[in-house]
Amino acid sequence: MDLFSNTVVLSRMQFALTAIFHILWPVLTTGMGIYLVIVEGLWLKTKNPDYYLHARFWSKFYVLNFGIGVATGIPMEFQFGTNWAPFSEAVGNFFGSVIGFEASWAFMLEAAFLGIMLFGWERVNPAIHFMSTILVAVGANLSTVFILIANSWMQTPTGGDMVNGKFVVNDYFQAMFNPFWLNSVSHMFFATLETSLFVIGGISAWYILNRRHEAFFAKSFKIVLAATIAVAPFQIYLGHMSGEQVQQHQPSKLAAMEAQWNTSPAGQPADWSVIAIPNDKAEKNDFEITIPNALGYILEFRKELTHPVVGLKDIKSDERPHAVGLIYYAFRTMIAIGFFLAVLMGLTVLQWFRGKLSAAAISDQKWLMRIWLFSGPLGYIAVESGWIVRCVGRQPWSVYGKIRTADSVSNIPASNVLTSLTAFALVYTLLFITTLYFGSRIVRKGPDLALPIPGTEVTRPAIDTSPGEFVPDERPVEAQQ
């Protein structure tokens, strides 16, 4: 079959599979890192042991995700060399160095302090521990910054020119701070945060529904709720801003996102399609429900468009994406989830103000808790959909308007890629099932509320000095030197 002997198609499938699978894990660690900073900070401030126990309980999910995130992240980096060698050579000047910045600024920080965050509770004093938790969160989120800068540059490659097939940087900072970078970094930052918040909220809701430690999980539920008040609406705003930028810089992507086959000229209103069956061969929508005149309101908050929306038919066939249906529905899925989560936040806050979320009464909110439980995985689906829009919508370019995906692929036999792709599919399926299994076991087991709280023990075990025994040194780290 043609598909199995096409290195380009197979390499794209492999990159898509490994990227879609990889992003599942860092989404939670970057977002949850911030949550862990909040609960540990609350513990240090209020001295309420519940917050300490929250930090310990949720960090179990952190570490479960972190290991897989690291393990699945390494294939991402090496794939640029193995499967996309011409791309690596062409963009190494800029793109490669950003990958290097990510490793040195973000990964090393996170990796070095994670050990202290997870295992160092008794080994360093609370201030240093708190600092480690903060640095882990900073490290995790810095990698969002660098990866999104690198990817934004692939969308809006500024700061240099193509010379003999290579991108030569004229202005390094213009390339780093390309038109997309700020919105993209922010949108992804809030995406990881929102996803993590709804995962924590969903798991908390499960305990509340099952009447296990309701008072304990009402705490995490409310922390999450308070954070979503800011996060959920702001994320919709950032999404809108990203859409505006796509309209400005990537007309072919916007046309595919909205399944617009014909150009809508400036100065006129245009219809917005809610549901459609795009037909790439016939270059039209086979079926379509539209809202008249809505496109201008959606893009620019006004009836008449000030910029034209170019139709797919008016872009050369080899310069526009062809998976229109995928892009169109991925985009709608993301938006639907974004609004759904914001509405859920609104309804829940309403119940909060009505006093229905007190530790004693929260278990009666059965339907609300069920919806929160159901909403736990939605953030992931929105993130994946968004990335599909972003990267499938960029096709047929690997670097928009400059380098074609088809020219980016290594000179290797398709059978190699087919083999590695199959191996990834099998191994990742196994990992996915195993993680869900172990994750749900952590949930079923519940928090260990009997954990000793650091700094509150009255009687400490006598220090055993027999040689070769591991003796935890209880003194603050400065005193140990």
Add this chain to the structure above:
Amino acid sequence: METLQYFLPQCWFVILGLFLLLYVMLDGFDLGVGILSLTSSDEERRGILMTSLSNIWDANETWLVLMGGSLFGAFPLAYGTILSALYIPIFLMVFGFVFRGVAFEFREQANRKFFWNIAFGVGSFAAALGQGFALGAVLSGINVDKTGHFIGGTWDWLTWQSVLVALTLIQGYVLIGSTYLVWKTSGELQDIHYGTAKLAAWTTLIGAIFITVSTPIFYESTRTRLFDPPLAYVFATIPFIGVLLIAQLLRSLNRKEDRAPFVWTILLFVFTFLSLGLIVFPYIIPTQITIYEASADASSLVIMIILIGFLIPVMVFYNVYQYIVFRGKVSGESYGE
């Protein structure tokens, strides 16, 4: 400007060498402990072995990620050519990492630990094997055209030389892993690893002798380089210093010293690495493409020195601090909850 075109790639050759050396030492003992875990029939011993790594394995692996990213940025041509030429060894390593990486957490969660024990041990072995093949293949030459693009076949990397290098590297990892465990454990466990360290020291020595002898015989380019004065005098000392270091290592093992074996092994790694660097320089794809031909633009190299190079002391500091926090011997399955 002329000088910069030589100086900057040379800087990055040295920095990449440093990253690779740090990686090979740090993840070397990490992978070595993983390989050693395959020889353990005792669940408690395996638990201690994995605990001794639980807080540092990801930091150790990050040196490779850093090396990869820096190679991508500093020598993009080499990054694409070497990795696509070594498709199979690289993915062998990558899948090895996947299995051993997830094994840490999954093993702890699982009731039946058997599968994850195997995943950890075999994953570590596969990663080391892939690295050995990759190193061997790079040293024995990659088939490229004049512009430095790979034109060879899928299985080019598999030669008797790369098998020799791979086997020796695995011995080296087992050696440094054993001496790390000598340092971090006590009692019976420590005794076992005095034994494995001694054995690995001998097998590493044998492998090193084979490589040292065979390389100048079978590679003309290396031969001319090795016997070309004045560097020839430097190269002539290499075998002697190497043997001396191994002798010191064996002595410290016989005396059952705690830390000295690890230190001697580290010195052995540093020394081997320096010699290797001298032989390879100035090639990034030996003996075809030099660092000057493969390097990124000067502007990129400068900004990378600022944003990565200046951060090296800071990164080393994080790691050292972490070793200070977790110093002492490991005994139980947990690292002092």
